[in-house]
Amino acid sequence: MTAPLRIATRKSALALWQAEHVASLLRQAHPGLVVELVPLSTRGDEILDRSLATIGGKGLFLKELEVAMLEDRADIAVHSLKDVPAELEPGFALSAVLPRADAADAFIANDYANLAELPNGARVGTSSLRRQAQLRALRPDLQLLDLRGNVNTRLAKLDDGHYDAIILACAGVERLGLGQRIRTRLASPGWLPAPGQGAIAVESRANDWRVSELLSALEDEETRIAVNAERAMNETLGGSCAVAIGAWCVVAEHGLTLHGMVGNAATGELLHAQADSAGDTPVALGQEVAAMLLELGAEDFLKPQR
Numbered sequence: 001m002t003a004p005l006r007i008a009t010r011k012s013a014l015a016l017w018q019a020e021h022v023a024s025l026l027r028q029a030h031p032g033l034v035v036e037l038v039p040l041s042t043r044g045d046e047i048l049d050r051s052l053a054t055i056g057g058k059g060l061f062l063k064e065l066e067v068a069m070l071e072d073r074a075d076i077a078v079h080s081l082k083d084v085p086a087e088l089e090p091g092f093a094l095s096a097v098l099p100r101a102d103a104a105d106a107f108i109a110n111d112y113a114n115l116a117e118l119p120n121g122a123r124v125g126t127s128s129l130r131r132q133a134q135l136r137a138l139r140p141d142l143q144l145l146d147l148r149g150n151v152n153t154r155l156a157k158l159d160d161g162h163y164d165a166i167i168l169a170c171a172g173v174e175r176l177g178l179g180q181r182i183r184t185r186l187a188s189p190g191w192l193p194a195p196g197q198g199a200i201a202v203e204s205r206a207n208d209w210r211v212s213e214l215l216s217a218l219e220d221e222e223t224r225i226a227v228n229a230e231r232a233m234n235e236t237l238g239g240s241c242a243v244a245i246g247a248w249c250v251v252a253e254h255g256l257t258l259h260g261m262v263g264n265a266a267t268g269e270l271l272h273a274q275a276d277s278a279g280d281t282p283v284a285l286g287q288e289v290a291a292m293l294l295e296l297g298a299e300d301f302l303k304p305q306r
C-alpha cells in the first residue's frame with residue numbers, strides 16, 4: 001500500500017475549497033490513493049488588521065505550509081497562484097498548475113449594477129493597489145477604502161454597509177458558490193487581473209519524485225504557459241503587492257499575447273503595453289512586455305506605493 005498523500009492548506013473557505021478540489025482530482029486520477037487535508041494557520045491569516053502591503057506580504061501565506069512539508073507533516077500545498085511569490089523557497093517546486101478559472105475581477109454591490117452607476121464619491125473597498133489604480137483611472141471621484149479578510153468577510157462588510165461596492169476576483173467568488181453576487185466582470189484587456197489570478201498551483205518538495213509524478217496528472221499546459229509569461233513580467237518589474245501591476249496572457253493557436261499594466265494607486269495613472277510571442281518563450285515574452293513598460297516610464301511607479 002502506498003502512503004497517504006497529505007495536503008497542507010490554509011483554513012479559509014476558499015483555501016479549503018481549493019484543497020478539496022485538488023484532493024478530488026488526485027483521487028480520480030489515481031484510484032486507491034488515500035488523500036488527506038492538513039489545515040494550518042498562516043501568518044497571513046492572523047495579521048488582519050494591517051495591510052498586507054505594509055507588512056511585506058511576500059510568501060506570508062506559504063511559509064507555514066512549507067514548514068509542514070519540510071517536517072514531513074504534509075506532502076503538497078495548494079495555493080492561489082497569484083499569492084505565490086515569483087521565487088519559491090529553495091527545495092520547493094510548483095509541480096502542477098491547474099486549468100484556469102475566470103481570471104477577471106468582479107464588481108460587487110447591492111445597489112449598483114456597475115462602476116458607472118456608482119454615485120459621485122461612492123465608497124469602494126479594496127486593499128489591492130492594482131485595483132485601486134484602475135478604479136482611480138476610471139473614476140477619480142471615488143473614495144477608495146481598505147478592505148481585508150477572506151472572501152466571506154469582505155462580502156459581509158459590504159452587506160453591513162461599510163462600502164457601496166467592492167472588487168473581488170471572480171474565481172474566488174464562484175468557487176464559493178457565490179457567483180450570483182457578481183454584478184459586472186471587469187474584463188481584460190481594459191481592466192487587468194493580477195499575474196496568475198484564477199489559477200491554482202500545487203507546491204511540493206522539489207526532490208519528491210513520487211509526488212511530482214502523482215501531480216503531473218493535474219497539469220494544464222496552456223495555463224502554465226500563460227502564467228509563466230505573466231509571472232516573468234511581474235518578476236522582471238520586481239513586482240509585489242506594494243506596487244500596482246496587472247497582467248493577462250491570451251494563449252491562441254498562433255501564439256501568445258501578453259497584456260501588461262503598471263499603475264499609480266494615488267493618481268490613477270496607468271501604463272499599458274502588449275506584445276505577441278512570435279515564437280518567443282513565455283518567459284521571454286514576459287521580459288519583453290516588462291521592458292516596454294519600463295521604456296514608458298514604469299520605474300516611477302515601481303517604488304513601493306505604501
Ligand SMILES: NCc1[nH]cc(CCC(=O)O)c1CC(=O)O
Pocket residue numbers: 080081082083151167168169170171172173196197198199200
Ligand atoms: N488575495 C487573496 C486572493 N487570492 C486568490 C483569490 C481569488 C482566487 C484566485 O484568484 O485564484 C483571492 C481573493 C480575491 O482577490 O478576491
